[in-house]
Amino acid sequence: MTNAGAISRRMAIGALAAGGLGFAAFGPRGGKERSDGRLVLDYWEKWTGHEGAAMQAVVDTFNASQSRLFVRYLVTNSIHQKALVAILGGAPPDVLGMYAFNVPSYSEANAVMPLDELAPRAGLSLEMYASGMRPIMTYGGRWYATTNTAGTLAMYWNKALFRERGIEGPPRTIADLDAAHAALTRTRPDGTLERAGFLHMEPGWWSWIWGYFFGGTLYDPATDTARADSPEFVRAYEWMQSYPRGLGLDRVERFRSGFGPYGTPQSAFLTGEVAMVVQGPWMANLINAFAPELDYGVAPMPVEASLYDEARPVTCIDTDVLMIPRGAKNPEASMEFIAYTQRQENVEKLATAHCKGSPMAAVSEAFLAGHPNRGVRLHTAMASSPRAFVAPSTPVWPEFKDVFDTSMQDLWKLAEPAAERLPKVQATASKLLADAAGLRRRRGEA
């Protein structure tokens, strides 16, 4: 190697090192947010991207609206690890944004503060929230969490495809759904599927809900028992299995393998490959972004014919929650910020930006009219339905749900009849619940 080569290489390294060190020494520093001697509250959330930006806007207006408190907003994708380790280590944030399924475990462990007294002092009451939200916000009879964005599940149906086939939509009962599915399913001359009416696995995000539409329930909080093998659930999953069986498992799997991922223009509902999907209000975000001309309708998920009641639709409620970790330095201040986010105008602003629903009982007409989802009225009304259900409110739910998810995949692949698999799921779930109860007893808790 020539000397010149060595020298220029060394110069390049030197320049790079100097640039790096210079940037490190004199580069941007954080802390531009001036807290001005205010009490600083740390708020940890899990939303990234556009959703995170929307919450940041709410935080900013709160900070600007008063001069005693300053909220520092931190976003991380892996909120589980971070939150657990911080609470454990005695350095919790002042406000924590988690998922609905976290409420039972955090409440039961006393890792978050009850809001029964704090919240009314800040002007909040449980009655302000839609009836379907309240089971998520409470545990063991005490109030632990407020919700910040809410979703109810509905049936999204492609009106254009229904019209094209001359079917009246939306389907109201399971029988209607089966008929619509059969009519809308189209096969190509070579035998491959071109379109399916409905597929439980598209998107398949909620593997455990189907029994509810047949009148069953997965978990009884009063007795802390699972009901995975109830007759309603068995009927429901046998019904689910009739779909891949009817279409031909190989064919439908090949068909599904060609679906694009959620969040892309190739998502199956957007391309018309599937005519109906069960989804939450955020679906409109996707439609508006990638298929704005799609003529979609939003309707309650069909139920068994004997259960049909227009005034009491069955829907699953899922929300994000805000909690105050135990050890937060000033719970009253945390509550003040939370109450600010729960003001109707702020809730509605956030819900519009996230394209989700409002968890409040009272909703403004402006919100409903200006929302990007044309089905927002239905989503909102369903939150107050007496038959709205939530995920089982038990600390073992995350593990239970994973078991169910795996079983759902196996059931879809027709590995086993539902009548044989569900009792096994029930056995596993019962063991989980029993073990957890045993450990609680061992600790001397109730």
Added chain:
Amino acid sequence: MKARETTAGLLWSSPWIVGFSAFLLVPLALSLWYSFTDYPLLKPPVYVGLANYKALLNDARFWLVVKNTAIYAALVIPLCTILALALAAALATPRLRLARFFTAIIFLPTLVPMMATAMIWLWLYNARYGLINNILAAVGLPGPNWLENPAFAMPALVLTALWGVGQMVVVYIAAINEVPAALYEAAMLDGMGPVRRFWNVTVPMISPAILFNVITLTIGSMQAFVMPYVLFRNERGQRAAGDLYNLYLYDNAFVYQKFGHASAMAWMQLLVVLALTGLMMLAGRKLVYYRRGK
């Protein structure tokens, strides 16, 4: 003199010993203790004896992840080693032009952050829209459903591991470059062809490097986490076929409130890795050839 040298030895090793005591010893001891407790993290740990270990050994999912991880490791270790050796042998060809260029390209994937790598592969593996199946279609081969077909879960993971052999390749190149040319000349005079030269000269001479890489590869493959997590834990992925040991460990630790179980899993893994490494070292005594210093 002996005592002075012992003091000197301790003194020189002290940075590591102090660091070990401060940052490793206590966490290690604590994690061993936790493996004998019920520890939901949000509540204090409560002693339960061997209950966690027993529960895991009776858990169907535990054995599933053990099986999956064992298969993964059994595929990755030989395949990556063979590929890395082959590439290193090719790169060490005398008078090869563009050697540095090829080395850089092969090493490049190891520079990309793991999360970004996993997201890239998630998109590449998409059954209809991913680049891989499109390329296969262009040559007339049917593209499988990499992420949802259980039969292809392992191949999908193994391919991503093969993509990351760059670090091992560089180690092998260096080792190959160290082999004295005289040995090759002697072998050629003996009439050995390139393949036999490789087996009888190169491989024994770089056996220390092979041992080193195989051990690190074993440890790495048994602890695989980010790639299977991103590829199989999304709504389209499959749970059973893509479930690896450290995924279940993570679930237990941070999702299922079973940090005691997670610690037990970690210690069982440590023991297995120790045993495997010990075996490899023992095999190394017979198979590895160490040259004494210059």
Added chain:
Amino acid sequence: MTRSRTTLAYVLLAGAAVCFLFPLIWMFATSIKPEAQAASARLSLLPDPASSAPGVAADNYAAVWNDASILFPLYLRNTLVVAALSVVGMTLSSAIAAYGLSRVRWRGRGAVFVTVLLTLMIPFPVLMVPLYMVFRDLGWIGSLKPLWVPAWFGGAFNIFLLRQFFLGIPAELDEAARLDGCGHWTIFWRVIVPLSKPALAVVALFHFIYVWNDFLAPLVFLTHRDQFTLALGLQMYQSKAGLTPWNLLMAASTMVVLPVLAVFLLTQRAFVRGIAATGLKE
């Protein structure tokens, strides 16, 4: 015969190069497309229309650099600080420890070396939670210290590597220096270090890459987003339920890779020579 071997080598390497490169080419291609096209199925290297490529690229990369909530320049600075402190500390302390385990003859050195090797096998998730508590007791949570201070106490992999190299340096050099009246300290700086520059460069480079891309430790030990590193910032482009901005994620990834790539290319020569010099002899 040599000709066919060389041809075979070229074929294998060219094939490998294509396979190893195409995911990265895809990454870069996605980073210069507008958001709507980045997620789409169309396979193309360039956005549509192709002439918009420079403009879109500029938009994407500027968007990443200027993002209001993912503060790339700040994270770059934090990562540089941690990397600089970490690499210096790791190289120095590992060299010192390796010297003690190779050039000093003392009774306990085998046992200490075996313990060093053992720590190579411990998975981080096990240690993360108890380690957090150690850092909390030290009062370091909330600062960057957990990310670089431990590096000043050596790392098992690097100690192993340097020990191997040091063992390859002839003992006569030590003895000659000792006859001249030099103690260990002088021998270390005057004899060993100058001869070990390539190996030290290897340790520095490998650790730099490791720190640059590490996201688990920053995730758990950092509490304020002003302290985030690039690897964490990259995570924030990945959305669980919302729409992932693929073009921005890939642009951010490219930006994160470039500095490390530059460092690697510039030091490649010493790098390969370094491991060659280490030779993994005993």
